[in-house]
Amino acid sequence: MAESVKALPNKIQELIEIREWDMRTRKGVDRFRELKARSLPSVALDGTLVYESLIPGQEELIAEIERRYRAKNP
Amino acid sequence: MSALRGAVEQNNEFASYVFHTQGVCPPEIHFRLSGEDTVHQVRFVGGGCPGNALLVARLVDGKPMNAIVEYLSGIECRNDTSCPDQLARAFAAVKKGDLQPAATFKVAEDAVSRARVCFIGNLDGNLEVLTALLHAVKYEHVHAVYGIGNLTGLSEQNDNVVSMINKHKIQAIAGQLDWQYAQGKEAAPVAPLSLKNRDILLRLPQVLVFQIGDQKGMAFYGRYIQDLPGYSDFAPFALEMNMVCDLTRFMKDESVFPALEAMTPQFSVRLVVFSESGEWKHHDVGGVMFLGIGSAYENGFINWGILENTADGLKYQVRKTRFSPE
Numbered sequence: 311m312a313e314s315v316k317a318l319p320n321k322i323q324e325l326i327e328i329r330e331w332d333m334r335t336r337k338g339v340d341r342f343r344e345l346k347a348r349s350l351p352s353v354a355l356d357g358t359l360v361y362e363s364l365i366p367g368q369e370e371l372i373a374e375i376e377r378r379y380r381a382k383n384p
Numbered sequence: 385m386s387a388l389r390g391a392v393e394q395n396n397e398f399a400s401y402v403f404h405t406q407g408v409c410p411p412e413i414h415f416r417l418s419g420e421d422t423v424h425q426v427r428f429v430g431g432g433c434p435g436n437a438l439l440v441a442r443l444v445d446g447k448p449m450n451a452i453v454e455y456l457s458g459i460e461c462r463n464d465t466s467c468p469d470q471l472a473r474a475f476a477a478v479k480k481g482d483l484q485p486a487a488t489f490k491v492a493e494d495a496v497s498r499a500r501v502c503f504i505g506n507l508d509g510n511l512e513v514l515t516a517l518l519h520a521v522k523y524e525h526v527h528a529v530y531g532i533g534n535l536t537g538l539s540e541q542n543d544n545v546v547s548m549i550n551k552h553k554i555q556a557i558a559g560q561l562d563w564q565y566a567q568g569k570e571a572a573p574v575a576p577l578s579l580k581n582r583d584i585l586l587r588l589p590q591v592l593v594f595q596i597g598d599q600k601g602m603a604f605y606g607r608y609i610q611d612l613p614g615y616s617d618f619a620p621f622a623l624e625m626n627m628v629c630d631l632t633r634f635m636k637d638e639s640v641f642p643a644l645e646a647m648t649p650q651f652s653v654r655l656v657v658f659s660e661s662g663e664w665k666h667h668d669v670g671g672v673m674f675l676g677i678g679s680a681y682e683n684g685f686i687n688w689g690i691l692e693n694t695a696d697g698l699k700y701q702v703r704k705t706r707f708s709p710e
Contacts (some may be wrong), residue, residue, distance in 0.1 A: 333647060337618040339630040342643065349642035355608065363642065 315353065322372055325379050355363050398424065399485035407463030407600045408432065412587065413474055421449035423475075428467050429583045440468055449475045456466035458540065471684065487615040491621065492589035494555055498527040498596055503603075505532040505659035505677030505687040506559075509539025513681040516550055516707050518690055524690060524703075530592060532659040533559020533605035536585070538574055540568070546581040559659065560587040560608040591621050597693030599654045599673075606660025623647070624656050628674065634661035635674050644669035655698075657689075664689070664702045673698060 315328055332339040333350060345352065345359045353361040353371075355378060366374070403413040409431035417422040420607050428437035443687050457472035465473075478482035492615050502521050521529060531554045536542040543566065549556055558566065566585035570576050577585070579587065590612075592603045609615065609630045617626060625666050627647055631640055647671030657675045665676030678687060687706040692699045 332617075333631075333643070334623050334626065334650070336626055336630050339626060343632070343640075347643065348645040363710050 312322065312373070314368065316370065318375075322375055326375060391578055399473065400613075401478065401483055401517075402468070402486045402672050403468040403477065403483060405467075407465045408461065408470050410466050410467065412436070413467075413471055414586070415471075415474070417449065418479065420426060420653055421478075423447055423449050423452065427586070429586055432467055434579050436463050436684065437467060440471065444471070449478070449673070452496040454677050465568065471679075485614075488612045488616065488619060489590035489609050490556075490588075491515065491557070491593060492593040493593040494528060494595070495502060497598075497636065498594065498693075500524075500526050500692040501594070501596060502526040502529045502678050503532055503675065503691065504554075504656060504680055505534075507531070508537030508657060508680070508682060509542040509545050510537065510540040510709075511544045511548065511594075513686055513707070514545055514710050516705075517680060518548075518552060518684050520703075520705055521688060522687075526690065528594070529554045530657075531556030531604060531701070532592075532603050532657060533557050534561040534659075535559065536561050536565050536577075538571055538645050546577065550581075550584050552655030552681065555592060555594075557592045557603060557605060558585060559589055559605040562588060562605075563590075563608060565578075567707050568699075571588075593621075593653070595628065596655065596691055596698060599693070599698060600652070601657060602653045603657035606658055610659075624651055624653065625658075627675065628656060628658050629652075629660075634658060634663075635665050635667050635676060641667075648672045666700055666702075673700065675700060678702070681709075684708065 331341045333342060339354060342352070344353050347359050347362060349363040351365060352359060355374065360374065394419040394666065398416040398418050400414070400416050405411060405413060410428040412429040414429055418424060424446065426441040426444055426690060439537065453472050453475050455469040459466040459468045461467065473495055474483060502524055504517055531549060533546055533556070536557055565577055566582055568576065568582060572604050576625060590604060590609045594603070602624060604625055609625060610629060616622060623667050627644055628634060632644055651672055653675045657677060659677035660681050661676050663676050664678035667673070667674045675689065684706060686701060686707040687704045688705055690701050
């Protein structure tokens with residue numbers, strides 16, 4: 311999952327900060343539970359769980375990031 | 385050279401060591417080093433003269449290792465050595481790099497592959513219950529009995545329970561209270577354990593690895609292991625413990641089982657046994673059998689678990705029989 315996010319085009323990478331959590335660790339599990347996630351892989355955007363159990367297509371992910379960016383930067 | 389074992393505990397302040405002695409009564413010496421080489425918490429474990437051992441421990445506490453070696457080495461008591469001499473040899477082994485810091489938690493392995501085993505847990509220092517359990521288990525024709533902590537509890541019978549566990553050679557792991565009592569930190573109303581039984585508890589592992597048929601399993605008590613100094617999320621069996629304790633909250637939160645299923649391919653065992661929750665549980669998730677070991681005594685019944693390797697695979701049953709404490 312992290313790879314699909316890291317593979318985003320540079321212009322999108324510049325808009326976001328990526329944080330990856332290791333589910334083997336207690337910190338990773340704590341974050342997973344904070345997000346109320348249930349399955350893996352999971353992706354949260356702006357602290358909200360958006361994708362669970364599926365890896366979104368790059369176009370879909372880009373569109374969602376851009377939508378959120380525009381909402382915060384009208 | 386004595387048998388050396390790098391057992392556990394290492395953090396930024398202390399490194400803990402376990403030295404396996406030769407030629408003296410206590411089979412192990414436990415100690416910690418801080419900073420460069422300051423000695424702390426020396427314990428001669430498993431035998432010896434308690435008064436003299438305590439004196440040596442007090443005299444060396446807080447002293448630099450190098451400054452005290454000359455006072456310890458060469459003293460003879462038996463077999464051309466002594467407890468102080470063995471401590472000096474332990475320090476020498478540290479300096480030479482032959483003795484490494486011990487691990488945060490102890491892992492023991494039942495070397496024999498079993499076909500039928502019994503799990504008992506949460507005895508809470510109840511001697512009557514343990515006696516009744518051992519009587520009942522006698523008719524189960526099991527090849528091993530595993531005690532999954534807590535052996536002790538808020539009980540005046542703790543000493544007798546620990547002695548009986550030891551006498552019957554039950555392969556036990558330390559629960560949270562067992563660990564606490566091993567450190568001499570009994571809860572207020574409970575009388576301190578005898579030094580002998582405290583040492584028995586101190587030498588109990590936190591994790592027991594076993595084999596049923598061709599399936600490898602691990603058993604642990606619960607969350608206190610994660611709080612031991614130097615615990616690493618990447619230590620052997622830490623993944624299994626993190627998933628049980630933190631992700632699933634002792635298998636109570638079934639909503640996260642899909643995530644657990646995604647993690648089980650990284651497990652090193654196919655059976656995970658725990659007992660902190662005090663509930664009898666059985667779940668199969670992601671090809672791993674998770675067993676929660678409940679209370680040995682509950683609502684007028686004594687309880688135990690039987691795990692058996694059959695032609696149809698592993699079969700697990702919780703057994704109970706009525707019991708009236710006197």
